Amino acid sequence: MKLNRVLDLIKTNEAFFDKCREGKKYYSNKNDILEKGVCSTSKESVGDDVLRHADNRVTHSFHPLLTDEKASYMFTYEPIIDVDDNENNVNSVVNEILGDNFSRKLKNLCIESTNCGVAWLHYWIDDKNQEFKFEKVNTEEVIPITDSSLEKNILEIIRYYDVSEYIDEETTAKKVYRYIEVWNDKEFTKYKLDAGATVPVNTETYTHQLGRVPFIKFANNMNETGDLDKYKKQIDLYDKVMSGYANDMEDIQQIIYILENYGGQDLDEFKTNLKRYKTIEVESNQIQGKGDFRTIQIDIPVEARKVILEELKKQIYEFAQGLQQDIESFGNASGVALKFFYRKLELKCGVTETEFRGGISELVGAILRYKGIEYKKIQQTYTRNMISNDVENAQIAQQSVGVVPTKVILQNHPWIDDVDEALKLLDEEKIQLENSLEDEYQISNEQPIDNINTQDNNLNDITAKDIKTEAKEEANKTLNGAQTQSLISIISQFTSGIISEGQAINLISIAIGIDKEKAKNLLNGVV
Template sequence: MDIEVIKKLIQKYQVGHSDFMAKAEVARRYYENETDILFPPSKEEREKKEKPLRNADNRIPFNFHGMLVDQKAAYMFTAPPIFDLGEKEENKKLSKFLGDKYAKICKDLCIEASNCTVGWLHVWKDGKGVWKYAVVPAEQVIPIWTKSLEKELLGVFRYYQDIDEETGDAYTIYEYWNETECAAYRLKAGDEIGQLMPHQMFLVDPSLCEYSNTYRHGVGEVPFFPFFNNNKDTNDLKNIKPLIDTYCKVFSGFVNDLEDIQEVIFILTNYGGADLGQFLRDLKDYKAIQIDNDGDGDHSGVSTLTIELPVEAREKLLDITRKCIFEQGMGIDPDPQNFGNSSGVALQFLYSLIEQKAGLQETEFKTGFGSFIRCICRLCDISIKDDTIVQTWTRTSVKNDQELAQIASQSKGVISDETIVDHHPWVEDPEKEMEMIQKEESEVEEISQMFPKNEPIDDPDGGGGDD
């Protein structure tokens, strides 16, 4: 692609992406328990200096956002989605390609989407000609969409920082990917976008050590697949950030008050000592101090200043704020009193909010996985029966296993054994479990054929007697 067109595209889309990066950075900070309480604005710093009696400055963050995001990721992807292409052999080929890292990829995509509104999965061919896939940080991806209602992906800029090993100069690398090729450019740190230059980073001829700034990736489409957090294009922090900030401020302020009131303030009237140092020494050594008295009506003496803390009000505010955080964040408060010995219906009600949130993300992720799996099947020559991919999603939650097992045993003869096995709480792979059941039944049948039951022998004499 013409470098002048690349420059215009970068100038057009970079501005909007900067706002996206700022929001993503805040969400990542909160996910790592670095809330705003740790970074007070300058106005609060000025107010602090105007309060000489306030010495304590504890800033205590609470990682509610990280807890809610990890809770959703574990709920949705501890058991990652299973794809059925219609044929067992084709399913095995797909599972072999996805490999052991597939579960981690799903979890990373969920966390990326929860923090950045979208996660990106990238497909490419390595130097050995093997197809690979990985999650790309959302901050590195600038998508270019069509203006149609279907909103198709026209191209993707992937940009990141790099160091020239020969000169030690810092550069920003821009890779532009479309449906046929990838073109690389780089911009030296501090330069304007007009100074963008082609970057010869792709080895096209190993024998001649010839490099180029473009290469054909052979995917047949833009090899980036979006996984959106929800249909509103928002992250999981937006609804709960003010509540988390309130909780951190109230709790930290309470701790500061408790620390400040431990320093007793003495009020001295007509103190007869030389200075305050002597007052403290007399109080420590003799448990007494000298007071000048002018006679009747004199109020000479020592008193202390005490501060009354609104403990009950703060506890109530913290309880309300915590409840609102889990309601607005659509999660489950891990407080043990919320569980107890709950039945299946009660547990389902407890998981109702997180199920709604997970359902919104599942709808978006199904589209992303559908496009990704179809692309992989095309590249790896894996057939899809009737062009239909069946996705099976499993939730991981606290369950009453005894109740589920009883329901499964009582369903024998009412529904098929395969359905019972599929919903049994101890079964992780229904297909493998059915194979084991069939194997056990066949072994029992072989043993019964080897040792048939003896038929009763008729006694012609009609009596038992000795032989």
């Protein structure tokens, strides 16, 4: 692409870039009230106006609070990535490259897209050690060039930024240069220009082996608009009302003294006499008439301001789809009640998540191409940072065993960050349990029932069918062959007096995956 066209595109997109800067300005709590004031006039223009001298400009950080609330809710816990059901242990390869800061980078992308409407992630291969790197770039530095298809595939990316550099190695003087990079799927050209110039000081072209334009878009929503547009006017009015109230507190004295034919020389003497002697002197004459002193009390309207501020605050959180405010306590609320509390925030984050899923899949795909790994599907499981009812979650997970695959349960378990590691630990525990049963009770899980030695005649009549029936009736549990043999082994040792009832209950609970209460009922039902 020719440089003159690039410069024209940069100029054309200035309005969008200004919108990005506005979102970031409000995120830094630098609201418009700081520039305009209550009366949209500067302090200099107010001058010595007797009625209006105070110029308080109070900002309120609603936007950063709502933005951080959204970002922390979505990405305090990074999504769990699963490629082709972890075939050939590919998940560990991906997670190693994503690194420990993946959650932080996603959080920053979320904040950027919330402020600007869209965020951009740039990835590259480091020249020093050939490692895969990726990082967020400022939205106001990026211009995408797409094709005319409905999918809007990216053909090129223009990135520009200003850098202050030393003129030479000898002096401390600096000069601002503008760098412009034009990327495609094979190479990028880098221009260096003086600030405001149209002719480059230097031009270099580099090739890359990434196979695609190495920029990934993370949109905030379908329209790629920031959240500030939804409630900016309400924040501005809130700032204006509060700043105006502060001005009134300074400008308007609650008591005004009215003096007629005051006998003193100046107001300072009047205030001194009033403070010291609690009296003042007034004069009367035929020309000016009788002297007088009285006061007027002015009441600043407080209630009206309270009403409008409360209404504005409600509107801000309503339009921003933020969490309810001023909620004292939910107590021991159920999972449904807690989800209702988060409903608006969840709807807003759900829209952003649908946009981010595509970006994350594209990033993981780039990592797999870098590693030369072929893949078919990439799954993502998200965990929200929210208050939850741990008792209900534990019960749901426990009741899902045997109905829902173990991997799915672990993917949705709030305590699990690494599903593959959890599955590995479960397999290790299963092996340890089987070895423990064989070593401690000297009975194999494959040993026929007829060979079990017992001193309890009642156990001789127990069959595998009886065990399975009791398990179904007492514990609502369907047993496989290995679980049936393990259960018979434990019951045999209990009836023989080798282990206590408590030990038997614990072993049954572990062996077939039920709670201790059901294990006790099962033991009593069989024996």
